[in-house]
Amino acid sequence: MAIQLGDIAPDFEQNSTEGVINFHQWLGDSWGVLFSHPADFTPVCTTELGLTAKLKDEFEARNVKALALSVDPVDQHHKWIEDINDTQNTRVNFPILADEDRKVSQLYDMIHPNSIATLTVRSLFIIDPQKKVRLIITYPASTGRNFNEVLRVIDSLQLTDNEKVATPGNWEPGDAVVIVPSLQDKAELAERFPQGYDEVRPYLRLTKLR
Ligand code: BEZ
Numbered sequence: 001m002a003i004q005l006g007d008i009a010p011d012f013e014q015n016s017t018e019g020v021i022n023f024h025q026w027l028g029d030s031w032g033v034l035f036s037h038p039a040d041f042t043p044v045c046t047t048e049l050g051l052t053a054k055l056k057d058e059f060e061a062r063n064v065k066a067l068a069l070s071v072d073p074v075d076q077h078h079k080w081i082e083d084i085n086d087t088q089n090t091r092v093n094f095p096i097l098a099d100e101d102r103k104v105s106q107l108y109d110m111i112h113p114n115s116i117a118t119l120t121v122r123s124l125f126i127i128d129p130q131k132k133v134r135l136i137i138t139y140p141a142s143t144g145r146n147f148n149e150v151l152r153v154i155d156s157l158q159l160t161d162n163e164k165v166a167t168p169g170n171w172e173p174g175d176a177v178v179i180v181p182s183l184q185d186k187a188e189l190a191e192r193f194p195q196g197y198d199e200v201r202p203y204l205r206l207t208k209l210r
Contacts, residue, residue, distance in 0.1 A: 036120035050088025074098035
């Protein structure tokens with residue numbers, strides 16, 4: 001059965017450009033972004049991995065480890081990394097899984113044969129420190145992902161895990177958030193949101209945090 005939100009991310013052991021990775025152990029107490037791309041030495045993938053490398057400080061600030069995957073062998077990954085560093089003006093600073101036997105691709109349902117016969121599509125999973133899957137997105141080979149959006153979702157998850165709020169459409173950090181509809185107790189509302197809130201509808205209450 002396909003992986004669903006809230007499931008424990010399946011554990012695995014697989015070779016990578018930084019040696020063998022035991023996934024859960026490697027994640028430790030960090031959040032994780034596990035993402036597949038179709039193949040090495042392809043243009044869109046080259047830009048995606050370059051972008052991820054450039055966001056190192058942003059990932060670290062959020063306690064997130066990135067882990068890429070393609071079904072090419074590790075020696076090819078290493079040659080490609082030289083190209084990524086050269087063409088994207090960065091240094092790849094995260095491991096790339098060499099999923100030649102397609103063990104991880106199959107475990108995470110990353111091969112969609114009606115889209116590309118044997119290669120992985122652009123799957124991406126955000127995994128929290130409890131190893132729960134919190135976001136799943138799947139893009140076609142022809143469309144590179146927006147890694148600023150990945151960071152935005154992590155910001156939303158980390159915020160909403162700690163406050164009784166949710167983030168509205170197109171939310172960016174610093175924007176108003178919505179108070180979860182299940183919170184109705186007036187005393188708790190006053191305690192949690194001393195700054196007040198705008199009740200547009202009883203179920204739609206907006207407030208600014210900090
Ligand atoms: C790319 O990464 O550029 C790509 C990979 C597979 C199919 C099309 C584009």
